[in-house]
Amino acid sequence: MSNVVGSRRPIGAMMCFTSRAVRSVFTRSYQVCPRPNVYKKGHVREHRRLLHFSFNPNFKNTHINLSSQDEKKPQHNKDNKSEGNGGKKENGEENEKNSDKKRKNGEQEFKSLSEYFRSKEFAKTMYLTVGSIVLFNLITSSDKPAGADLQPLTFQDFKTKYLEKGLVKRLYVVNKFLVEAELTPQVDHDGNARQSGFLGSGPPVVAFTIGSVDIFEEQMEDIQDKLKITPEDRIPITYVQRASIFQYLFPFLPTIILLGGLYFITRKVGGGANGAGGGGGPFGGMFGVNKSKAKLFNKETDIKVSFKDVAGCNEAKQEIMEFVHFLKNPAKYTALGAKIPRGAILSGPPGTGKTLLAKATAGEAGVPFLSVSGSEFVEMFVGVGASRVRDLFEQARKMAPSIIFVDEIDAIGKERGKGGAMGGANDEREATLNQLLVEMDGFSTSDQVVVLAGTNRPDVLDPALMRPGRFDRHIQIDAPDVEGRKAIYLVHLRKLNLDKILTKSDREREELAGKLAALTPGFAGADIANACNEAALIAARNNAPCIELYHFEQAIERVIAGLEKKSRVLSPEEKKTVAYHEAGHAVCGWYLKYADPLLKVSIIPRGQGALGYAQYLPPDQYLISEEQFQHRMIMALGGRVSEEIHFPSVTSGAHDDFKKVTQMASAMVCSLGMSPKIGCISYDQGDVSFQVNKPFSEVTANNIDSEVKRIVGDAHAKCEKLLTDNLEKVDKVAKELLSKEAITREDMIRLLGPRPFPERNEAFEKYLDPKNINNGENTSPATN
Numbered sequence: 001m002s003n004v005v006g007s008r009r010p011i012g013a014m015m016c017f018t019s020r021a022v023r024s025v026f027t028r029s030y031q032v033c034p035r036p037n038v039y040k041k042g043h044v045r046e047h048r049r050l051l052h053f054s055f056n057p058n059f060k061n062t063h064i065n066l067s068s069q070d071e072k073k074p075q076h077n078k079d080n081k082s083e084g085n086g087g088k089k090e091n092g093e094e095n096e097k098n099s100d101k102k103r104k105n106g107e108q109e110f111k112s113l114s115e116y117f118r119s120k121e122f123a124k125t126m127y128l129t130v131g132s133i134v135l136f137n138l139i140t141s142s143d144k145p146a147g148a149d150l151q152p153l154t155f156q157d158f159k160t161k162y163l164e165k166g167l168v169k170r171l172y173v174v175n176k177f178l179v180e181a182e183l184t185p186q187v188d189h190d191g192n193a194r195q196s197g198f199l200g201s202g203p204p205v206v207a208f209t210i211g212s213v214d215i216f217e218e219q220m221e222d223i224q225d226k227l228k229i230t231p232e233d234r235i236p237i238t239y240v241q242r243a244s245i246f247q248y249l250f251p252f253l254p255t256i257i258l259l260g261g262l263y264f265i266t267r268k269v270g271g272g273a274n275g276a277g278g279g280g281g282p283f284g285g286m287f288g289v290n291k292s293k294a295k296l297f298n299k300e301t302d303i304k305v306s307f308k309d310v311a312g313c314n315e316a317k318q319e320i321m322e323f324v325h326f327l328k329n330p331a332k333y334t335a336l337g338a339k340i341p342r343g344a345i346l347s348g349p350p351g352t353g354k355t356l357l358a359k360a361t362a363g364e365a366g367v368p369f370l371s372v373s374g375s376e377f378v379e380m381f382v383g384v385g386a387s388r389v390r391d392l393f394e395q396a397r398k399m400a401p402s403i404i405f406v407d408e409i410d411a412i413g414k415e416r417g418k419g420g421a422m423g424g425a426n427d428e429r430e431a432t433l434n435q436l437l438v439e440m441d442g443f444s445t446s447d448q449v450v451v452l453a454g455t456n457r458p459d460v461l462d463p464a465l466m467r468p469g470r471f472d473r474h475i476q477i478d479a480p481d482v483e484g485r486k487a488i489y490l491v492h493l494r495k496l497n498l499d500k501i502l503t504k505s506d507r508e509r510e511e512l513a514g515k516l517a518a519l520t521p522g523f524a525g526a527d528i529a530n531a532c533n534e535a536a537l538i539a540a541r542n543n544a545p546c547i548e549l550y551h552f553e554q555a556i557e558r559v560i561a562g563l564e565k566k567s568r569v570l571s572p573e574e575k576k577t578v579a580y581h582e583a584g585h586a587v588c589g590w591y592l593k594y595a596d597p598l599l600k601v602s603i604i605p606r607g608q609g610a611l612g613y614a615q616y617l618p619p620d621q622y623l624i625s626e627e628q629f630q631h632r633m634i635m636a637l638g639g640r641v642s643e644e645i646h647f648p649s650v651t652s653g654a655h656d657d658f659k660k661v662t663q664m665a666s667a668m669v670c671s672l673g674m675s676p677k678i679g680c681i682s683y684d685q686g687d688v689s690f691q692v693n694k695p696f697s698e699v700t701a702n703n704i705d706s707e708v709k710r711i712v713g714d715a716h717a718k719c720e721k722l723l724t725d726n727l728e729k730v731d732k733v734a735k736e737l738l739s740k741e742a743i744t745r746e747d748m749i750r751l752l753g754p755r756p757f758p759e760r761n762e763a764f765e766k767y768l769d770p771k772n773i774n775n776g777e778n779t780s781p782a783t784n
């Protein structure tokens, strides 16, 4: 039973254990989703109009590239400086140039199917296909039973028509089951014999099959005895074996398959995921592991992201604009003797749009973008990481001007020498990092390669990475505040088919975005993208023609608290306990000045183990007061205290609440200077798991323990007083919860009267307070 509070700020985060856990699951699931503007080769974009077929004659990378003329135009116009006069002509020239380039690369573009049919490429393909079919037939035809193209006779016919008339000159027993009889040339064969056979264009031949060679020989002897043919004149029988080429090849088949498989695998390994690695030949460099696995996004095909797709983070955009300017006109910088910035580290919590921003930079500058994840450098072979780094930079230099983006750089960029005692694997990581440092130093000023890197942990990075000349810019991207979230919602709402009422005018659209932003404190860009997508999925599941507000509300709840588990049936006693527990939290929150606005309380089991939950809306807040901590602790204890008051025995349902309370109290004592006994000293222990010795004495340890205990005890006492004073109110809320399973803020106002304090969340008042929203009534979620 947990309070789901969205804030993920370092301190506020203590209140959101559940939402954090849920988030990490969600983030992973998000990353599986295809990113909207990234297309792999061969993926077909359906909504484009004009077809461009581009075929690669060596059949390796044949891909169909469907793109629309209209989409390409703006880009050309942007690149064109002399737009007014002859802009069209230049567009044409540029198209020419592009297709020249493609032709050079062995690719050719065709404007229509008929053009392709008339082309050399098509002829080549046809020749190859027909050739293969003919070859195949040649090979397999020899596999047919020998003489199969002769119409076989019965033995009886052979005997009466040829043998007894003395027309047979010689017999060939082929593969022990077919007999070909060579006839005397002057025979008047009645259509069954023909002028050729395996004997070539020679005497006429007939054929018949036999069951067993022994019986056939006996029969021949008998017949010839009866015909009184002397032993010298008897018909000679020759035994021949004829085998198809396949029969000879068959024993080698497993070997051929094995070698073929190996060849295929090495190509895959060596080729890099998207062809950026270039392959390096089938067996190049130990199966090609030395090649960088960077994915290449090219401006013509993949990068359609620009700064307008990245909402918020204006400061970051401004900083990064400088890289774009440099890549667009480096001469201006070099002429002044300015050294070009080498790279920038984009840091921030997960899902805040670091990758998106880097991609937008490449999109704006219109240069190739090589994206690689830090972990992809690491492989089981020693030295691979370093050579992959080398290969990556080599590729980038060949394509310059270009941008390299190393995601999760902390995988290789961790401070060297730390934790060395933990294992030898560090050496490999260090070698990779060293190579990265060397490569970044190795750029000459004329190299127009910019390295961007993303990380969630800038604190663990090696200082050498951050020094001037390497990643000398550090761009921090924070989780967005309410206005930032609103802007991100606006970006993602553009792609959705919304209810007309929600999008009547820009004002309505902004209002919707604002409302959603206020409902989702602590959401990063990726969560917002996910919530929008989830809303569309829910609408589709309900067969709704468009997305309505309550779809969003369900989606948000799902992203925050996980899936409703209606199938998890609680016993009536358990249900009652959960109801009183949640009612305790809710009533505490209602009467505490510094508690966050309550949105919803529910006792429907959800997600990972939460039996009930209450959703609050913390404001975007950068400082938390001592009083606020106390109120949060009282609220967190409300569940357990309510159980204590209303039931003879308590349950295990409060363990998550205790965790939060303890974390808050420890932080207050150890690092926030909120305990008079400990004073203004920080005993912040950081990563406790690696620490053997505590940085304080035994006495201090005892003091810390007793202070934490005192603070939690105080909160418990205050909570107890609050809930005993409001006994019947808890009762009311719990009963309502039991009957409705979920109650909203409006229900709480109806049951307890309005909150005695003004809400301290501006966003809440601006976008969500019923006073300001005239259609607030029809928006309650359909979850109850």
Ligand SMILES: Nc1ncnc2c1ncn2[C@@H]1O[C@H](COP(=O)(O)OP(=O)(O)OP(=O)(O)O)[C@@H](O)[C@H]1O
Residues within 6 Å of the ligand: 035, 036, 309, 310, 311, 312, 313, 349, 350, 351, 352, 353, 354, 355, 356, 357, 407, 408, 454, 455, 456, 488, 491, 524, 525, 526, 527, 529
């Ligand atoms: N500022 C933003 N504007 C619009 N969309 C955003 C923004 N930030 C994030 N998103 C959405 O979230 C998705 C994921 O963002 P991205 O991959 O850039 O996050 P990240 O910071 O690189 O995450 P991680 O640290 O986990 O790698 C984007 O594809 C985009 O849809």
Ligand SMILES: [Zn+2]
Residues within 6 Å of the ligand: 001, 002, 003, 581, 585, 636, 639, 640, 653, 654, 657
């Ligand atoms: Zn609880």
